[in-house]
Amino acid sequence: MEHAGSCWAFSAAASIEGINKIVKGDLISLSEQQLFACDNNDDGCAGGLHYRAFSYVVSIGGITTTAYEIVPANNEKLLMNAVANQPVCGIFDEPCGTNLNHEVTLVGYDTADDGGPYWIAKNSWGESWGEEGYILLKKDVPEKEGQCGLAIRAAFPVI
16 A cells, blocks of 8 residues: 555554454454545545544444544643554654654554553555554654654544
């Protein structure tokens, strides 16, 4: 998926799949293809945003209109509380900055002293990228936006 512009669909689908597994105990596999082919609120492989994908899933009856939450911008503490309970969509800029251009899914965090604290993020570019498809992003940085702007526009579905 590198450079295809569909990372938003992978991030949204992964977040919905994750909370469904946590709440219902059932691991489902959603179609990212449906999101970037059918979600008219986004631009398919030309780009999109996870919160608009959540709205699309709501509109087709997949989740209710109150079934996703946006983490308040620039608040890593609330983001940590959300990630402690489920996967959360986030956007980072590569190379780091706050001009957001790529979505990832936060799947956890580590507060250990061995290089931490850091966020654990899953990318849509496959296992050959990063650490088998994952990246560690520094947590509790001085910038209120978080490393790579991660705390600017995070959101997650609720079941």
